[in-house]
Amino acid sequence: MKIPVIILSGFLGSGKTTLLLSLLKESKLRGLNPGVVMNELGKKDVDGYILQESTGTRVEKLLDGCICCSRKEELPRTLTALLARRPDIIYIELTGVADPDEIAKSLLAPPLADRLSLHHTVTVLDAENALEYSSRFSSDKQLVRTLRKQIATADLIIVNKSDLVEPETLWKIEKMVSKQNSESEIVFTHYSQINLAPLLAGIVVRGLNSPALRRGSGNVNVSGTALQRMNTSGGSATAVHEPAAGTDGSYSQVAAVTLTVPAAWSGGLRREQLEEFFRQWGYSLLRAKGHVRLAGQDSVQLVQLAGNRISWEASSYPGQPYVVCIGLNLDEKAISRSWASLFS
Numbered sequence: 072m073k074i075p076v077i078i079l080s081g082f083l084g085s086g087k088t089t090l091l092l093s094l095l096k097e098s099k100l101r102g103l104n105p106g107v108v109m110n111e112l113g114k115k116d117v118d119g120y121i122l123q124e125s126t127g128t129r130v131e132k133l134l135d136g137c138i139c140c141s142r143k144e145e146l147p148r149t150l151t152a153l154l155a156r157r158p159d160i161i162y163i164e165l166t167g168v169a170d171p172d173e174i175a176k177s178l179l180a181p182p183l184a185d186r187l188s189l190h191h192t193v194t195v196l197d198a199e200n201a202l203e204y205s206s207r208f209s210s211d212k213q214l215v216r217t218l219r220k221q222i223a224t225a226d227l228i229i230v231n232k233s234d235l236v237e238p239e240t241l242w243k244i245e246k247m248v249s250k251q252n253s254e255s256e257i258v259f260t261h262y263s264q265i266n267l268a269p270l271l272a273g274i275v276v277r278g279l280n281s282p283a284l285r286r287g288s289g290n291v292n293v294s295g296t297a298l299q300r301m302n303t304s305g306g307s308a309t310a311v312h313e314p315a316a317g318t319d320g321s322y323s324q325v326a327a328v329t330l331t332v333p334a335a336w337s338g339g340l341r342r343e344q345l346e347e348f349f350r351q352w353g354y355s356l357l358r359a360k361g362h363v364r365l366a367g368q369d370s371v372q373l374v375q376l377a378g379n380r381i382s383w384e385a386s387s388y389p390g391q392p393y394v395v396c397i398g399l400n401l402d403e404k405a406i407s408r409s410w411a412s413l414f415s
């Protein structure tokens with residue numbers, strides 16, 4: 072009995088975690104026992120914390136690297152441990168710069184091939200920025216290639232953040248997607264809200280909560296539909312992008328820097344101060360997220376920069392405040408210096 076896997080891919084900040092939140096809530100409503108693997112480029116699990124807080128789901132976190140290349144060998148180990156908890160469905164949320172085809176190859180090769188089936192590969196696009204990627208990242212061919220692979224290998228493409236663009240842009244995105252993948256479904260969404268029924272079709276309770284299991288029979292033939300179009304044949308699983316030699320958490324030219332608030336700092340930052348800190352790096356800062364304490368506020372704030380927009384919301388994060396910055400050709404020393412100056 073193979074456990075179905077749904078791979079969630081898409082560029083940084085496109086709305087993967089927002090979709091995963093809906094999927095987990097729907098899974099729980101259906102009585103399913105979901106397993107989650109979340110991969111983050113940074114050393115902190117911002118999204119894993121959000122998911123655990125909102126849904127109570129245990130999340131397997133693979134931090135500080137990408138499971139489609141530098142941390143590739145960790146995925147089979149993590150999935151094997153996860154399978155011991157008898158999930159009905161496994162969701163794998165990739166980093167924004169991961170190639171979902173590489174992950175599919177890992178799933179469909181020994182030792183996992185007999186235990187998992189690829190149910191769907193979903194790619195989420197940020198409607199406000201997707202058309203700009205090829206020109207904006209023209210200096211990083213590997214990144215452009217990976218973003219194309221994210222579109223080419225998906226069987227469902229969610230064009231998200233449609234609230235931020237004109238209908239004409241959506242039409243252009245549809246055209247661009249169709250050129251790269253003429254067979255996938257395309258849906259246009261706001262906060263990744265889609266009808267989840269087709270995605271979850273065929274997935275049934277069979278793990279710990281399964282009546283069949285309670286009766287002592289684990290032999291229920293209800294595995295998810297394997298994806299026919301996924302090209303997993305031929306050649307070894309060569310990573311599309313390799314970590315640059317001698318760097319830590321760096322993929323093609325995309326790198327993550329984790330910045331913590333000094334333990335001795337008892338003050339609070341001003342919102343404008345932090346927004347200015349983010350803005351100074353321009354388009355080289357692709358994504359930022361973290362939990363910080365603002366001056367004059369009792370609660371911690373979850374701050375997110377995605378697609379050059381900054382959002383704030385209350386958070387109950389209990390640990391030492393931090394921010395993860397992910398960018399292209401980021402000057403790590405300059406960022407760390409600028410960050411330290413906020414507390415001097």
Ligand SMILES: Nc1nc2c(ncn2[C@@H]2O[C@H](COP(=O)(O)OP(=O)(O)OP(=O)(O)O)[C@@H](O)[C@H]2O)c(=O)[nH]1
Pocket residue numbers: 081082083084085086087088089090118165166167231232233234235260261262263358360375377382
């Ligand atoms: N305006 C708008 N914001 C959105 C939409 N969907 C998600 N967001 C916001 O965009 C930010 C990034 O969303 P996530 O779901 O974390 O994106 P992600 O793809 O998981 O991001 P990473 O995995 O960190 O790269 C969050 O602040 C979301 O609240 C949308 O449809 N419209």
